[in-house]
Amino acid sequence: MRRNYGPIYVAPIAFWLIAFLSVPLLITLTYSFIEKGLYGGVQLQCSLSGFLEKGWDSIEVEFSLAAYKALFNTAVLKVLLNTIIIAVASTALMVALALPTAYYIARSPVKNLLLMLIIIPFWTNFLIRIYAWIAILGSNGLLNSFLISTGLLDEHIQFLYNRYAIILVIIYTTIPFAIFPLYSTIEKFDFSLIEAAMDLGASKFRALWLVMIPNIRSGITTAILFTFIPTFGNFAVPQLVGGTDSWMLGNLIVRELNITRNWPLASSISVVLTSVTMIGVLFFMRSQSKKEL
Numbered sequence: 001m002r003r004n005y006g007p008i009y010v011a012p013i014a015f016w017l018i019a020f021l022s023v024p025l026l027i028t029l030t031y032s033f034i035e036k037g038l039y040g041g042v043q044l045q046c047s048l049s050g051f052l053e054k055g056w057d058s059i060e061v062e063f064s065l066a067a068y069k070a071l072f073n074t075a076v077l078k079v080l081l082n083t084i085i086i087a088v089a090s091t092a093l094m095v096a097l098a099l100p101t102a103y104y105i106a107r108s109p110v111k112n113l114l115l116m117l118i119i120i121p122f123w124t125n126f127l128i129r130i131y132a133w134i135a136i137l138g139s140n141g142l143l144n145s146f147l148i149s150t151g152l153l154d155e156h157i158q159f160l161y162n163r164y165a166i167i168l169v170i171i172y173t174t175i176p177f178a179i180f181p182l183y184s185t186i187e188k189f190d191f192s193l194i195e196a197a198m199d200l201g202a203s204k205f206r207a208l209w210l211v212m213i214p215n216i217r218s219g220i221t222t223a224i225l226f227t228f229i230p231t232f233g234n235f236a237v238p239q240l241v242g243g244t245d246s247w248m249l250g251n252l253i254v255r256e257l258n259i260t261r262n263w264p265l266a267s268s269i270s271v272v273l274t275s276v277t278m279i280g281v282l283f284f285m286r287s288q289s290k291k292e293l
Contacts, residue, residue, distance in 0.1 A: 025274065032267035035062035040261025067264035071272070076252065076265075083248040086163060087232040090170045094227045095220065097171070098178035102219075105179075106186040115183070118176050126173065130240050133169050134160065137241070161243035169237050174230060178223035185219025186212075221287050225280050233273050249273060 035043040043062040070076065105114045121129060136142045137159035147153040159165060189212060197207035213220075235250030242248075249269055256266035 028267045028270050028274075031263050032067050032271050033063050033065070034264055035064040035066065036262055036264050040263070042263050064264070067262075067268040070262075070265050071268055076269075079247050079249060079252050082163070082246060083232060086166055086170070086238075086246075086248060087228055090167050090174070090231045091224055091228040093167070094171050094175045094178045095182075095223050098175055098182050098223060099220075102179050102182035102186050105183050106189075107191075111187075118179055122176070127236065127240075129173060130169060130237060133165075133172065134241060137165060137168075160241050161246070163242070163246045166238050166242045166246055166248075169241050170231055170234060173237065174227050177226040177230070181222035181226060182216065182219045185216040185222075189215055218287065221284060225284050229277050229280050232276055 031042055037043045071080075105111050108114055134141070138144070139156045139158060139160075141159075143159060144153070144156045148156070193211050193215075194204070194207045197211050198204060202210070233250055234248060235254065238246055238248045238251055239254075242251075249272070253266045253269050253273075256262045256269070
């Protein structure tokens with residue numbers, strides 16, 4: 001009788017997911033329902049001697065929904081709205097730019113070279129790429145210097161520290177995640193269907209819209225999820241190139257953790273971000289299962 005070694009093979013990854021994913025998520029979810037401590041943190045009273053003497057009964061916790069009620073605060077809702085606007089706008093622009101780019105690469109005889117050119121920026125540190133845009137868009141940056149030297153501007157313009165700068169840098173740092181799934185889907189598409197549609201009188205654009213787009217829907221869905229989810233939870237880009245009026249939820253979480261020390265509110269915001277991510281993943285899995293059927 002052959003032994004089943006499946007559980008042994010799965011054990012390392014199962015331990016990893018439980019220790020570094022499930023447990024932190026459970027702690028975050030628990031903290032979101034606990035009252036804020038007097039000096040920050042959470043209202044959790046427990047001593048080592050008391051725990052050794054009474055066990056779990058020695059832990060005193062004050063549960064509350066105050067953190068979730070605070071999500072409806074005007075300031076939090078403003079940040080949430082700004083996050084949604086930036087995430088939706090960035091995702092829409094990325095997919096709109098990635099679609100023709102992926103189509104061109106899939107039809108190009110030097111597709112491997114073009115794919116390599118898209119991958120090359122990933123060889124550079126993420127923060128360095130952001131600081132490069134600061135050097136370009138800054139008041140004394142390359143763009144301002146060029147516009148002033150050509151006489152198009154009389155004085156410096158502040159291109160940074162606004163919503164548009166955040167969207168631009170997010171697109172630059174995230175668009176490969178839209179290009180690759182679209183390229184993978186378009187490359188497998190039978191382009192003879194486009195030729196057949198054109199033979200029947202359709203223009204090339206109409207043939208692409210009515211024939212190719214429905215057949216690469218899975219790639220479009222993947223591109224949307226792979227760009228919207230990291231954009232929705234982005235922290236570094238708005239922190240470096242955005243102003244205080246352009247904060248996103250990630251910046252709000254960091255402020256509540258490190259400055260105001262309102263851990264329950266930070267945890268409740270994190271729960272919202274995690275829920276959005278899970279909904280996106282479930283939506284993707286459902287769309288993929290429908291396609292298989």
